[in-house]
Amino acid sequence: MSAIEELRAALLTVVDDVRGASAGLLDVRQRTDRALALLGELSSDHHESLVPPEAQRAAEALEQLSLLVVQVETSVQSVLARL
Numbered sequence: 001m002s003a004i005e006e007l008r009a010a011l012l013t014v015v016d017d018v019r020g021a022s023a024g025l026l027d028v029r030q031r032t033d034r035a036l037a038l039l040g041e042l043s044s045d046h047h048e049s050l051v052p053p054e055a056q057r058a059a060e061a062l063e064q065l066s067l068l069v070v071q072v073e074t075s076v077q078s079v080l081a082r083l
Helices: 003-043 053-082
Strands: none
Touching: 003 053
16 A cells, blocks of 8 residues: 555544544534523523533534534645645
């Protein structure tokens, strides 16, 4: 196997791993959104919100991380296309 073939194989593995990470992040984001929605609903029965202030920052961080993962996949795909 030539060095280019080895590189291509390694990058294809990276793409697969990144796609797996993206799917995992999507699941985490959906579960986080659902948990925050439930906390919001439960908060209506209390005098103060049950949603911790950090929760919104965590949701935003997950969104940013998801965007970065997409950028990584795009970059790796670009390198693959040039091989």
